[in-house]
Amino acid sequence: MEEKHFKYYSHHLDRDVDMLVYGSWGYPVLVFPTTLGRYYQAKDMGLIDSVRKQIESGKYKLYCVDSIDADSWYAKHLNPQYRVLNHMQYDKFLHNELVPFIKNECKVEKIGVAGCSFGGFHAANYAFRHPDMVAYLISMSGAFDIRSFTDGFYDDTVYFNNPVDFMPNEQGWRYGHMKIVLGTSDWDICLDSNLKMSGILSNNGIDHWLDVRGWEKHDWPLWHKMFPDYLSRIM
Template sequence: MTEQYHRWHSPNLNLDLEMLVFGDRGFPVILFPTTKGRYHQNKDFGLIESVKWFVDEGLVKIYCPDTIDDRSWYDKGIHPADRARNYAWYDKMLVDELAPWAMHETGVGKVAVAGCSFGGYHAANFAFKHPEMVAHLFTMGGAFDIKMFTDGFYNDDIFYNNPADFLPGSNKPDLWNMNIILGTSEHDMCKDYNIRMSNILTEKNINHWLDIRPFADHDWPIWKEMFPHYLSTIK
């Protein structure tokens, strides 16, 4: 399995970001880390190894970028408006820099996005905001309501980065063409968030799969079972 390290200066964030890329061809998959995780976390915890066959066969090329959790939603030292503004810039980085990079390298017109736990939030927010860029969304133990991080403050940056709020009113046509899988488990602390998101999608007649696995916790072992299963649905 080929592995490449990239470091670049993001003009949208005015920060240097790091990323690992696995594979040399295939459908581009942007895979986000969990809470405050770095770009190498999904490799360190075995999630990349769980899908080695897909990478080796040239079916997918996986991009594992840094996030800015400690400068956005998890930064309790700044005002919630600043947390939300910083995250809006991160979203712009994904739109202007990373997703076009992945599409250009692979020659594919859309990306897949995926993530476990808080990485599932990153993936869902990007997919539901920008469905014209996303063909597949895979979340594993994700939560989709960011208001728990905003201390009661609310503005447009929060609304437009909170899928539980903006998705009900969105009518972007590509939402109905996306392959959406919400993975959770019987003992997942985020199960209720997945059920609520499934209800929103159902109310909009958006086809999706709410995958609730039995006897499993909010942890890496079940996510390593889910991820290869979900990648197998990429056509």
């Protein structure tokens, strides 16, 4: 399995963003790390090995991107307004720089996005904000309400990065092309979040798969089982 490390300079973030890319060719999937995770987390925690055969077969090419959580949602030293604004710069980096780069490199019109836990939020938030760029969304044990990170601050920038707020008002037809899976489990601390998001999608007529697995905790062993299954079944 080919592994490539490179730095992508972002004009929106004014910094290099580290990435690990797995596979020589295949359909691109952008993978977000969990809370405060780095670009090498998916490798270190075995998530890449769980889909090794699918990567080696040339079906998928995985782009593991770095987060800026320490400068945005988890930046408790910053005023909440600036936490959100920093995340908006990250979103601009993704939307205007990285995703177009991936689309061009892989010769596709839309990409897949995936993530576990807080990475599931990142994947869902990006996909729901930019359905024109995403064909597949895989959220594993994600949570979708960001208000606990803003210490009571609320404005349009929070609203448009809080899927439980903006998705009820979206037009369902915009997501008709997208294959969506919300993965969770009976013992998952994010079970209720996934049930709520599934209800929102259903109310808007947005087709999706809510996969609730039994007797599994919010942790890597669950996601190791989910990820290869979802790649094979929804993509």
